[in-house]
Amino acid sequence: MDRFEISTEDDVVRARTAARRLAENLAFSLIDKTRIATAVSELARNTLVHGGGGRMVIGEAANGTTTGIRCTFTDAGPGIGDIDQAMTDGFTTNSSLGHGLPGAKRLMDEFKVESNVGQGTCVEVIKWK
């Protein structure tokens, strides 16, 4: 398990580079490495921009004989009031494209959001090999 602070734009780059490297070590396919790094980039940016900073914990996941990568993003920001709405393609609170959360969900195999308004947000994603 590795822990990465996410408090600057360069931390977003570091997070996706670390995810790509772990995917490489676990021998994920080229396209899966790209999916994982891109999803991590989206979620790390959300942690920074919407969550006001936080951290990513990344490590190997196991399910029987299947291995995978698990990334957990946690922040103590404002939280998400309506998760269903936040997961809708095109929904954004800052005039962005609003594809980050639903896009990351499509790129990964498992996706879980927990959020409490005023307390923070935790997003966990897994990609299986």
Added chain:
Amino acid sequence: MSEIPILKVGPVLLVSVQTELNDRVATELQESLLTRIKATGATGTLIDITALDVVDSFIGRVLSETAKMARIMDTKVVLVGMRPAVAITLLEMGLDLPDVEAEGDVEAGLKALGYALRELAAENGEPTAPIGPRHQDTRRNGQI
């Protein structure tokens, strides 16, 4: 000023992204490119992203905004060298980079702009045959 060099070759600007694009570098590139287009009156711009192994929603938005603003300034932007895995990932994310035209490599990109490498070398002062932009290429170009 952008950390990424912008080369002028005749009427065309060439940008080759070779560094990790954090959000600030991407935004600065957009600003300096638009400034350069205005200053030079370039008719076309090629952005080579062969080195990028990730294009996320932020970088994607910067690229399509740049292309859109450049078009308002009468300059066509063509993105070249997008890796297949990056293109697939963008599609899966539901990002279709509106306003961005893409070609496989620099040569195809120049062709889409209506130029050939040889002609640009000539416009840059090399002693070759007389030239000018080629007839407009009317073939439909790949939209990402």
